[in-house]
Amino acid sequence: MAVELKVPAVGESITEVHIGAWHAEKGSYVDADANVVELETDKATFDVPAPINGIITEILKKVGEQASVGEVIGYMEPAEKPAGSDEGSSDSGGSKSAQTSSKSEPAAASASDSGSGNGNGGTRVMPAAERLLAEKGLSAGDVKATGPGGRLLKEDVLSHRPAVADSSTNGQAGRHEDIVPMSPIRQRIAERLVSAQHNAALLTTFNEIDMANVMAFRKQYQDTFVKKYGIKLGFMSFFVKATIDALNAFPQINAELRDKNLVYRNYYDIGVAIGGGKGLVVPIIRNAERLSFAEIELTIAEFAKRAQANKIGLDELQGGTFTITNGGVYGSLLSTPIVNPPQSGVLGMHGIVDRPVAVNGEVVIRPMMYVALTYDHRVVDGKEAVSFLRRIKEVVEDPARMLMEV
Known part of the structure; x- marks a missing residue:
């Protein structure tokens, strides 16, 4: 039976939130109480935990989109943790797979950097980077990943400066404008x-x-x-x-x-x-x-x-x-x-x-x-x-x- 992921009430005067980042992707397993999605309001940012142990079956709101308090933004199905692997699970303290992998990766790759796993060619996209990609209208493949283990970091997106020719610049290459929605x-x-x-x-x-x-x-x-x-x-x-x-x-x-x-x-x-x-x-x-x-x-x-x-x-x-x-x-x-x-x-x-x-x-x-x-x-x-x-x-x-x- 599908379980709804709803936007919780976050304050008397707040009726709408901004989807900041999904900590897990469609089809991934998530432990109960692990953080699933980051929501932003005009005053603060907070995470919504998973109500059950299960699989995320639908994501209805993308990063950067708006949602109303009480609105359904995704669905989960009850499920047991896949045997022998925690890959794709999300947890506020970092997934087991992320903690295990850190033994063979540089120390800079902390357990909390498990990432969403979205991207191009297996690139693991960090939540903050995923949000910036959506704001800038980019895909993971457009940006060079420099993080440990091939992770795409927020800093990578911020430093990305594509050379764009624009007729408004009299044919001068290398000039561009970034249009980023206000948070x-x-x-x-x-x-x-x-x-x-x-x-x-x-x-x-x-x-x-x-x-x-x-x-x-x-x-x-x-x-x-x-x-x-x-x-x-x-x-x-x-x-x-x-x-x-x-x-x-x-x-x-x-x-x-x-x-x-x-x-x-x-x-x-x-x-x-x-x-x-x-x-x-x-x-x-x-x-x-x-x-x-x-x-x-x-x-x-x-x-x-x-x-x-x-x-x-x-x-x-x-x-x-x-x-x-x-x-x-x-x-x-x-x-x-x-x-x-x-x-x-x-x-x-x-x-x-x-x-x-x-x-x-x-x-x-x-x-x-x-x-x-x-x-x-x-x-x-x-x-x-x-x-x-x-x-x-x-x-x-x-x-x-x-x-x-x-």
């Missing part, structure tokens, strides 16, 4: 950014922070911190702590405009912008005011790890009272971040650069960071915004104040 996450990001610009009165104020003291503080306690907690003490925990201090002093920036009312909160759910495998995501550190430096660092590290694997849950991206984004990790010196509605403020951190500054009447070289606060002027006045940013500057420049709460 649901990218579409949602675009919509929210444009909405923020149109529906809020955004203004940005700037300041600069001397990072010398906090850098010395980190250096002094880094080894002890790592030994005790198993993670490095980064800058973000200092800025989260300083932000909470400043939000407590200027509650308007932690507030939300709801209809014609201002909603003030006595808790601090801080969103931290993290570069994920499919774009920027902003997971929320809930009740950040209750967390220690170590707990903040561990939470951010876990978010970053799962963001790269596109494993951030939808509930972890929703809500938030304020956001912090660090463009400095990408080399940004100065920028104007955009508020994430319905929040009223966002703090932008930037690169640390040695610059000459005046200290006590003398010019000295100090490690300086520009910081920016973009705020909704409908909720926050300029005085509060400037004072908020100055408070962050004061606390970060004298990190002991975070412990003394002064």
Whole structure:
């Protein structure tokens, strides 16, 4: 009896998903609870597990196509695992056949790289590569596979640059355009950014922070911190702590405009912008005011790890009272971040650069960071915004104040 593979409900506001990749092909055996298909929404990516042990008999939706919540995207038939072979089975931790084959292949071929097995001439196509092939309108045979064991990797598709002659280029060979559909996450990001610009009165104020003291503080306690907690003490925990201090002093920036009312909160759910495998995501550190430096660092590290694997849950991206984004990790010196509605403020951190500054009447070289606060002027006045940013500057420049709460 055929068993349906349906798109599960993934959130109250989500009605449609994007087929990211099939982890198993038609006719292959799959263990119950092994990941069968990757689905994307405008907020996150998640896998759908197999409901039974069996064979995939039909795949109704191809990579790159849309499907509605509750829609049937494939069928399975109950079956026992083929004797003597696990080839083609899919599992979240890697199939047995993939684990066995890794003994005779380079170490770079991990168990999770078992691939879909689709392709041309036996080429094994990795799920991410399969998705990109569909987006670019290519087949596996069009791209040279460089992965271990002849696998076709995502990087192979990204680096593929066919020479195409086009009449629009006056006969010049080697010029081409790649038309790639926007992912649901990218579409949602675009919509929210444009909405923020149109529906809020955004203004940005700037300041600069001397990072010398906090850098010395980190250096002094880094080894002890790592030994005790198993993670490095980064800058973000200092800025989260300083932000909470400043939000407590200027509650308007932690507030939300709801209809014609201002909603003030006595808790601090801080969103931290993290570069994920499919774009920027902003997971929320809930009740950040209750967390220690170590707990903040561990939470951010876990978010970053799962963001790269596109494993951030939808509930972890929703809500938030304020956001912090660090463009400095990408080399940004100065920028104007955009508020994430319905929040009223966002703090932008930037690169640390040695610059000459005046200290006590003398010019000295100090490690300086520009910081920016973009705020909704409908909720926050300029005085509060400037004072908020100055408070962050004061606390970060004298990190002991975070412990003394002064």
